[in-house]
Amino acid sequence: MRVGIVGLGLIGGSLGLALRSRSAARTDSTRNYTILGVSRRSQVCQQAIAIGAADEASVNFDCLATADVVILCTPIAAIEPTVRSLLPHLKSTTVLTDVGSVKASIVETIAPLWPNFVGGHPMAGKAESGLDVAEADLFVQKPYVLTPIDSTPPEAIAIVTEIAKAVGAIVYECEPEAHDRAVAWISHLPVMVSASLIRACLSEPDATIQNLAQKLASSGFRDASRVGGGVPELGVMMACYNQAALRQALLIYRDRLDEMIDCVDRADWDAIEALLTETQAARPRFLQED
Ligand code: NAP
Numbered sequence: 001m002r003v004g005i006v007g008l009g010l011i012g013g014s015l016g017l018a019l020r021s022r023s024a025a026r027t028d029s030t031r032n033y034t035i036l037g038v039s040r041r042s043q044v045c046q047q048a049i050a051i052g053a054a055d056e057a058s059v060n061f062d063c064l065a066t067a068d069v070v071i072l073c074t075p076i077a078a079i080e081p082t083v084r085s086l087l088p089h090l091k092s093t094t095v096l097t098d099v100g101s102v103k104a105s106i107v108e109t110i111a112p113l114w115p116n117f118v119g120g121h122p123m124a125g126k127a128e129s130g131l132d133v134a135e136a137d138l139f140v141q142k143p144y145v146l147t148p149i150d151s152t153p154p155e156a157i158a159i160v161t162e163i164a165k166a167v168g169a170i171v172y173e174c175e176p177e178a179h180d181r182a183v184a185w186i187s188h189l190p191v192m193v194s195a196s197l198i199r200a201c202l203s204e205p206d207a208t209i210q211n212l213a214q215k216l217a218s219s220g221f222r223d224a225s226r227v228g229g230g231v232p233e234l235g236v237m238m239a240c241y242n243q244a245a246l247r248q249a250l251l252i253y254r255d256r257l258d259e260m261i262d263c264v265d266r267a268d269w270d271a272i273e274a275l276l277t278e279t280q281a282a283r284p285r286f287l288q289e290d
Contacts, residue, residue: 003070006061006064006073008038009073009131014134015099015167038057039057067094071099073098101238111152119179122169140169141168143169144172146161146172184246188238188239194225198229
């Protein structure tokens, strides 16, 4: 299968590495993937070929004329303009998919332009971006959400499902709006909460105390602050393209914080213990670890 990847950054590069390493380890029962990369920079094209993320790479879309599938791996804001420039270069049977972290607005915009479009979101990432940090195992055992709509051809869903499985991911299907509400809770809210935690710590007025806190910060703070220290553009995209669901999640989170403040104000340690006992039991269930 000839797979085009547009945007050779962290996600695009990792998909290329994963699919090519799958082809390298090919047995008769697995499919061979040829990766056609597209970047805006020729230096990135050369790098993609050199590290094994693409078989061929180009700065223009002509190379995608023979692609069976094209995966859009640009930032969300670039998806629509990229698709509009790309479509004249594709054969009519080409399946188009994307990896954007929000789905409703993308599916609403792209599906009318290309009926063979399947919205997708691999739930794997890193704080860093770019091809330098791409890795073949990024998607292994991670969820990969597909958001087909009523008009999506079943054959297109089957092809994108096959690709997601080939990179080692676990495939889920849901409606685009359901995806956006769910990721508001477990992806977008955590980024905003973690960023607010970092900002709260920086609000300590006494420089000596803040300095001491920095020295004492260990694994707990490292874990809780990780997603708030990521690439700003991703957080902005989450807020911009998933505004309603994120706002709702933030308001409910603020209610939970107010409950905690109220307990502290009343020195109600039993109530705090009850809350923490509830969350201690709920976390493994939420993460389906038990
Ligand atoms: P990234 O490392 O910055 O890669 C994006 C690539 O897109 C860049 O390397 C760039 O490649 C290209 N690009 C940037 N601006 C562009 C523009 N205006 N027009 C066309 N191409 C452009 O970002 P990423 O983390 O891989 O994210 C890419 C997509 O994956 C986003 O839609 C994001 O929502 C989604 N996603 C990210 C994560 C995550 O944790 N990072 C997880 C799941 C999904 P060239 O400069 O070489 O052209």
